Amino acid sequence: MGDWKTITVPVLSSDSKNIFQYTSEKKISPSSMNSQVLRLPLPSSKTMHGFFSAFCTEENIEQSISYLDRELTTLGFPSIYAESKGKELNLISIINCMNELLVLQHKNLRAQEEIELQHLKLGSDMEHLQNCYAKLKEQLELSKREIVGLQERDRQLQSKNRNLHQLLKNEKDEVQKLQNIISSRATQYNHDMKRKEREYNKLKERLHQLVMNKKDKKIAMEVLNYVGRADGKRGAWRTDKTEARNEEEMYKVLLSDYEQRQKQLLVENAELKKVLQQMKKEIISLLPPQKQKPKERSEDGPVLSDLEEDIGELNKENMWELSCETVREQLTNSIRKQWRMLKNHVEKLDNQVSRVRSGALNEKDVISREDHELETEKLELEIQQCKEMIRTQQQLLQQQLMSPCDDDTTLILQDCYLLEERERLQEEWRLFREQKKNFEKERRSFTEAAIRLGLERKAFEEDRGTWLKQQFLSMSTDCKHSENVTAPSAFLGSSDQDNRLAISTSQQRKPHHMLSVPVSAESCQTTQYLTHNSSSAASKTPAGDSKPNQGVESDKEAVE
Amino acid sequence: MDFSELFKLSGLLGRFSPDGKCLASCVQFRLVVRDASTLQVLQLYTCLDQIQYIEWSSDSLFILCAMYKRGIVQVWSLEQPDWHCKIDEGSAGLVASCWSPDGRHILNTTEFHLRITVWSLCTKSVSYIKYPKACQQGIAFTKDGRYMAVAERRDCKDFISIFVCSDWQLLRHFDTETQDLFGIEWAPNGCVLAAWDTCLEYKILLYSLDGRLLSTYRAYEWSLGIKSIAWSPSSQFLAIGSYDEKVRILNHVTWKKITEFEHPATIANTKTIVYKEVEKSPSVETERLSLPPTRALASSLFSTHSKYNIPNAVWIWDIQKLKLFVVLEQLCAVQSFQWDPRQPRLAVCTGNSKVYLWSPAGCVAVQVPLEARAQTNSCSLTNCSVSAGDFQIVSLSWHASGDSMALLGKDNFCMCYLEREEIK
Numbered sequence: 015m016g017d018w019k020t021i022t023v024p025v026l027s028s029d030s031k032n033i034f035q036y037t038s039e040k041k042i043s044p045s046s047m048n049s050q051v052l053r054l055p056l057p058s059s060k061t062m063h064g065f066f067s068a069f070c071t072e073e074n075i076e077q078s079i080s081y082l083d084r085e086l087t088t089l090g091f092p093s094i095y096a097e098s099k100g101k102e103l104n105l106i107s108i109i110n111c112m113n114e115l116l117v118l119q120h121k122n123l124r125a126q127e128e129i130e131l132q133h134l135k136l137g138s139d140m141e142h143l144q145n146c147y148a149k150l151k152e153q154l155e156l157s158k159r160e161i162v163g164l165q166e167r168d169r170q171l172q173s174k175n176r177n178l179h180q181l182l183k184n185e186k187d188e189v190q191k192l193q194n195i196i197s198s199r200a201t202q203y204n205h206d207m208k209r210k211e212r213e214y215n216k217l218k219e220r221l222h223q224l225v226m227n228k229k230d231k232k233i234a235m236e237v238l239n240y241v242g243r244a245d246g247k248r249g250a251w252r253t254d255k256t257e258a259r260n261e262e263e264m265y266k267v268l269l270s271d272y273e274q275r276q277k278q279l280l281v282e283n284a285e286l287k288k289v290l291q292q293m294k295k296e297i298i299s300l301l302p303p304q305k306q307k308p309k310e311r312s313e314d315g316p317v318l319s320d321l322e323e324d325i326g327e328l329n330k331e332n333m334w335e336l337s338c339e340t341v342r343e344q345l346t347n348s349i350r351k352q353w354r355m356l357k358n359h360v361e362k363l364d365n366q367v368s369r370v371r372s373g374a375l376n377e378k379d380v381i382s383r384e385d386h387e388l389e390t391e392k393l394e395l396e397i398q399q400c401k402e403m404i405r406t407q408q409q410l411l412q413q414q415l416m417s418p419c420d421d422d423t424t425l426i427l428q429d430c431y432l433l434e435e436r437e438r439l440q441e442e443w444r445l446f447r448e449q450k451k452n453f454e455k456e457r458r459s460f461t462e463a464a465i466r467l468g469l470e471r472k473a474f475e476e477d478r479g480t481w482l483k484q485q486f487l488s489m490s491t492d493c494k495h496s497e498n499v500t501a502p503s504a505f506l507g508s509s510d511q512d513n514r515l516a517i518s519t520s521q522q523r524k525p526h527h528m529l530s531v532p533v534s535a536e537s538c539q540t541t542q543y544l545t546h547n548s549s550s551a552a553s554k555t556p557a558g559d560s561k562p563n564q565g566v567e568s569d570k571e572a573v574e
Numbered sequence: 575m576d577f578s579e580l581f582k583l584s585g586l587l588g589r590f591s592p593d594g595k596c597l598a599s600c601v602q603f604r605l606v607v608r609d610a611s612t613l614q615v616l617q618l619y620t621c622l623d624q625i626q627y628i629e630w631s632s633d634s635l636f637i638l639c640a641m642y643k644r645g646i647v648q649v650w651s652l653e654q655p656d657w658h659c660k661i662d663e664g665s666a667g668l669v670a671s672c673w674s675p676d677g678r679h680i681l682n683t684t685e686f687h688l689r690i691t692v693w694s695l696c697t698k699s700v701s702y703i704k705y706p707k708a709c710q711q712g713i714a715f716t717k718d719g720r721y722m723a724v725a726e727r728r729d730c731k732d733f734i735s736i737f738v739c740s741d742w743q744l745l746r747h748f749d750t751e752t753q754d755l756f757g758i759e760w761a762p763n764g765c766v767l768a769a770w771d772t773c774l775e776y777k778i779l780l781y782s783l784d785g786r787l788l789s790t791y792r793a794y795e796w797s798l799g800i801k802s803i804a805w806s807p808s809s810q811f812l813a814i815g816s817y818d819e820k821v822r823i824l825n826h827v828t829w830k831k832i833t834e835f836e837h838p839a840t841i842a843n844t845k846t847i848v849y850k851e852v853e854k855s856p857s858v859e860t861e862r863l864s865l866p867p868t869r870a871l872a873s874s875l876f877s878t879h880s881k882y883n884i885p886n887a888v889w890i891w892d893i894q895k896l897k898l899f900v901v902l903e904q905l906c907a908v909q910s911f912q913w914d915p916r917q918p919r920l921a922v923c924t925g926n927s928k929v930y931l932w933s934p935a936g937c938v939a940v941q942v943p944l945e946a947r948a949q950t951n952s953c954s955l956t957n958c959s960v961s962a963g964d965f966q967i968v969s970l971s972w973h974a975s976g977d978s979m980a981l982l983g984k985d986n987f988c989m990c991y992l993e994r995e996e997i998k
Contacts, residue, residue, distance in 0.1 A: 211730050222688050225666050233664040238657050241695045260738045268783050271765040
């Protein structure tokens with residue numbers, strides 16, 4: 015719509031007042047319209063009346079009507095004139111137009127209301143947005159300030175960091191410097207030390223010279239008397255020989271020490287090898303026989319068997335005395351292998367056991383257990399039977415022993431047993447008595463022999479004494495005497511020596527006067543007489559027969 | 575356990591004779607020789623000055639008394655009390671003195687370690703060893719007394735010389751790869767010599783009797799190194815104690831470390847037995863080692879005493895099992911400990927008047943009964959009026975038979991007689 019100009023045209027009805035108001039208000043800015051919008055009460059009749067009369071008065075009726083007509087036709091309404099020309103008003107069209115205008119007015123009002131609502135809404139939205147905007151602005155301000163603050167802090171920290179880095183570098187440099195200083199000082203000190211030590215050595219040398227040079231009586235040893243060496247030997251001069259000997263001894267000491275150590279090590283070694291051997295044997299014995307498990311052994315089988323054969327051979331050769339590398343390796347390798355096998359075996363057994371425990375039936379085991387139990391039962395039965403037998407036998411024995419001589423049969427039985435025994439006993443007694451007699455005889459003969467021996471000895475001693483005397487006498491006097499003396503004895507001795515040798519056991523050198531041969535035979539039979547006359551018995555034997563033995567002659571007579 | 579009465583002593587100089595029959599003690603400038611079991615005074619000798627060191631000869635026939643200030647060594651004979659011998663070093667001065675293993679030569683170290691003079695009691699000969707090293711253990715004799723190793727230093731380098739003790743002939747002379755040789759020690763079998771470096775460097779060298787280097791062992795670099803070493807009586811093991819509170823054990827076949835023992839402040843293993851003296855107390859420093867003698871069974875224990883960190887504890891290790899066996903924690907710092915020469919029994923003293931005995935069966939602390947009484951003996955040496963608490967045992971020494979031991983304090987000493995236990 016275009017600008018509505020204010021027309022000072024008198025207003026006809028109450029409606030035009032509204033329009034008038036409305037038109038004047040069109041120029042106002044939209045913002046003020048908001049405030050003005052609300053002021054839209056229904057116009058009071060008074061004011062309305064005033065305005066309405068302003069448009070059409072009695073003077074300008076036709077003008078106002080034509081104006082109205084013009085306006086209406088431009089708006090699209092039909093003309094209010096009855097015909098196109100004429101001044102008669104078409105009432106119907108006027109009413110229609112009025113109705114249309116009213117409807118239009120209502121519509122407009124409604125639209126206006128809607129617009130006003132929208133306007134309100136927009137207004138509130140706008141307010142809301144403005145508030146938000148204000149808030150956001152504030153927040154923005156705040157965050158900006160914060161950012162600034164944080165940036166500031168960041169800058170400060172960075173500068174601090176840089177400072178610290180700097181400090182660290184400085185410190186490191188210092189440390190390096192100090193270390194250099196220390197090392198250089200250390201070398202310096204070492205040099206100084208060496209220098210001082212050399213000086214000191216020089217001083218020592220000088221001092222030493224002084225001390226040696228003085229050779230005053232002060233440095234001396236006073237001893238009351240020199241003491242002997244601890245081992246008692248005299249001191250030896252120092253020569254090359256002694257040097258060599260010392261070296262030798264030193265090496266001997268070392269060698270003996272090494273030998274001892276080696277021996278210890280050998281012994282240890284041998285023990286360990288023995289232990290290994292035992293272990294190996296035990297492991298072999300523990301392992302199940304090879305037949306059952308061909309699969310596993312197939313790989314190791316030939317190798318193992320070879321090895322075992324070799325080792326078996328070596329074992330026979332006292333392997334543990336060999337100590338070469340290969341043998342050692344073989345032993346350890348074989349033990350390792352067998353240990354592995356044993357381990358596998360044990361693991362398998364463990365698995366089996368676990369399986370059994372978990373309930374899986376392994377018939378073998380069950381049966382074996384049953385068998386085992388059966389066997390144990392059998393054995394127990396046997397044991398019981400044996401025990402019973404033993405008991406019965408014991409009882410029987412007791413009965414036999416205890417039972418008195420009630421029954422004849424038992425008596426007879428006993429007698430039978432006893433008879434046998436008695437006869438046996440008697441035989442034994444007989445034998446025993448015979449033996450006793452023999453023993454007694456022998457004893458007697460031994461005693462006789464002993465007595466004889468004693469007498470013989472006595473006689474011999476006497477003989478010897480006399481013979482010595484004779485010798486002495488003969489030697490000291492004439493030769494003739496000696497001859498006379500010896501000749502008969504020699505003669506006598508030679509004839510009877512054979513006899514004597516045959517009879518007497520302990521024969522002396524000197525010849526004895528002999529009895530005739532028959533005497534020798536008699537000597538054996540002298541047992542009867544021995545008991546009576548010990549001396550006679552002695553004399554009967556071919557003992558010394560010289561004069562002193564008077565008893566001989568007397569017995570000779572007795573014998574003959 | 576029986577205790578004898580207190581006798582006067584000076585300088586902690588109380589020594590048993592090697593044959594176990596006598597006990598020599600010093601009081602200022604007098605040397606008193608007593609019978610080891612009855613403590614009766616057998617001999618009394620008077621020296622020219624205050625005695626600083628005494629030593630028995632190996633055959634127990636002579637005692638040497640060294641007076642460092644005057645530079646004099648006096649030797650006394652037990653067989654002939656009239657016999658006397660005086661060695662005057664004069665202007666050379668005297669720093670150390672010791673017997674040779676045969677008991678007939680005396681080795682004097684002159685001042686500034688200029689030389690070692692070997693004086694002979696049998697002949698009129700004198701030998702000199704030049705350039706001896708001034709270190710803690712510069713002279714070492716083999717157990718059988720045949721050889722002597724001397725540490726030397728010439729031209730800022732360390733050497734070792736091996737001498738034959740019978741005629742003092744130089745057997746071997748070789749240099750060692752050490753910065754500053756600290757000590758040398760023979761193995762009990764006399765075939766291996768251990769030489770270790772200064773504590774600034776952990777290095778131990780093992781030489782054979784003929785001078786060949788058998789092996790070197792370095793555990794670590796830069797930190798402080800070896801403090802002390804100890805050979806096992808069978809020569810099979812060598813224990814090295816170091817400043818890092820650990821003991822490392824080398825075996826004699828490969829000279830490599832078998833194991834190392836730590837000395838932590840807290841013990842985690844529940845199998846170790848810890849004997850604590852009534853109250854507990856912490857503290858701090860390094861180690862001293864000693865190995866007990868072997869019996870028919872294998873040597874099983876040796877003890878270490880950690881000083882840097884725990885000077886109140888004695889750690890006893892089982893060598894058969896290679897683990898810690900027992901820890902003895904004392905109230906005061908342990909002054910000294912020593913193994914019984916016959917049995918696995920350890921005696922410990924901590925500077926108070928108690929002596930502590932440990933054996934695998936148990937541990938016992940015994941207070942030395944002190945009586946403040948004046949002796950009625952005419953000999954002033956045995957006069958002793960000491961109140962309880964004055965007798966502080968600083969050192970102890972076992973008798974060779976293991977039946978008794980001497981407890982030495984600053985001014986007094988007493989003997990402790992132990993009951994004979996059944997030998998296991």
